[in-house]
Amino acid sequence: MEEAAARELLVAVNPNTSSSLPFLLLVPYGEGLLLASAGKWPRERSIFCMELPSRCWPRSPDLVDRSRVLACERRGASIDVVLDRPVRNRSQLVFTTCRGREMIFWQSPQARVRYPERSVVPASTAAGLSGLEIIVDTREKDGYDFAYQPVRLVRHRLACGDYGVVHDGRLVAAVERKSLPDLAGSLANHRLEYALAELAALPRAAVVIEEDYGQLFALEHSREARIADRLARLQVRYQSVPIIFLGTRGLAQEWIYRFLGAARQWVVDELAAGSHIDGQPGNRALRSAPAAYSASESSVRRWAYTVGLPQPEKGPIRPEVWAAWRRTHPRG
Template sequence: MSDTRWRMKATEDARFPYMVMIERSGKILLQLLVQERWPGQKGNVFCLRVEHDEHPDAAEVECLPVVSLRRYGKRLAVVLDRAKNKRCDFLFLTKQYKTRQGSYEQIFWRTEKALKERRPRVRLSSHTKSPVHIVIDSSERYPWKFPDPAPLRRQLPSGDYALMQEGRIIAVVERKTIENLLADFGRMHAFHQQLSELETYRHAALVIEANYSDFLKPEKMNFYPPSFTARAIAEIQAFHPGLPMIFAGNRKCAQEWAYRFFFAIQAHEDDASHPAVAETLASYGAPPEHDGGTFYDIRRHIEHHLPPCFTIAHLRQAFPAVSDTALRRALHDLKRSGLITSSGRGKKSFWAKTRPE
């Protein structure tokens, strides 16, 4: 279970009746006074950032694990571990005063549902006017062509194409034709090592100048049956989950995809995040691996750690931060799946595994 928590308190303040806190391992990453418990029809809920807990004795309304915390432009996107009302973001803006010098901060809390209903003007988060500086590996015989400025040619430590910013590599693309990839299947152990190095970059991709369906056509496979190539491709993606495999179809589409990929990364790097967002993410660190959330944590605990017959008190002890509502919802879902049965009512009720260990 994630050690990052979303906590909400009732402040009894007329203007800001609630306070939202995101904390990890006891350290507060972000603390906001908000006007609603959850953004509804209003769409945007105005927030006020505070540095310390102004309501230490306020009653806690909810406490949930945070699945994901990421930046998209000026937005801090949050995903909570619950069935409904789980996706939202905080938009951080810096505005200039109209009548005097200086700037002030505006924060708006928005939900996925509100953004869908409002249907704002279509606008991508990634846009930049800065030139995209691409370097092509010197060993590329027939390289892709990119718009100005003309790419540089030099030896790259990994990959065939790289995006440079201030003298450092920030993105890498490995290019493969169908013949290249089939040849690499014959030396998979070495190929895995090559891809492992590629995967160490923050932004990397394996771009293939073919469709996935081409690897399933016997007439295009010189040495391997389609069943083998399908397994090999699946193994590559399974062993390197952080490395996207892009089946671009042909050389022209692969070239276009790589350029747009580099352009979007350049735009993201140029779009300086709000100081509060940068500070929050720096404290958050690397996101933990997500393995399904609280429901699957409860399921695994029931299957492997509880006796054949148990009560909800066992789960309360194992998951003190999870509400009774969430525990009962998980129990009823497992009952519908046929994994457990219930007996009795009220305080004498208990649950039994249908397949005890």
């Protein structure tokens, strides 16, 4: 559909007068997503929609609204649409199931706030936590036992991070845990930069610090401003990996549990939504996630030597060497 390629959101009168949905909505997602809609814009209430084949779009549509689209991206079981206009510029198409039927709702922030009981946002994070399996890196010392959470812990050498969630042999989410002294040390010797580079290759990742941010400026034998500046530069460089200060070990453990549970549920939703909306499971990030389990550093060093990749005998293995290893060993 040529109109969809123009990156515009088009609303037209439905030429099928026998339909109970009087409008057509053409969304510039993919090759064009055509919906029959019960309204022109979701004001106070969410609007029910039904997907139609592209041939149902009329050659000479009777347009009632036309707006340039700034962003149109799928996130899980919904498509977020941002329009280039000052008001009524944000909306969301939610793909959900109700009473065994697949349904699509068009909603705006106003509709969700005013009618929270009618919200059709996908299931909450808690639904993803039952039977959660967390992989704990074998190099993790004095780690968390998640004694008060319903999880199953499995120890294995992870490709990166200290705690992770695995799907189909691939590491889809991981969290790196650090105490404040470990954070300062890894900033000084650049280990944190290497770790962030590896975490950034995952679909979802984070770094958790077991202290408040203010404690950075109470470190002894360290130049506080320099540490804070290095940390800020790394966060800007690796913006996809949030660095979270959580104050205590207990809060850090709880946050990791919630984060990995949400990531596990995101994988389930993404696979289902991708198959339904895009015609293939998951998204590009999920399909390109690296192998979950890592070889030992000694074996990677030997491999790098045999293929002629420069690598010092001591110190951390360079990220480009790890990347080359994973390209040639896709299952770790």
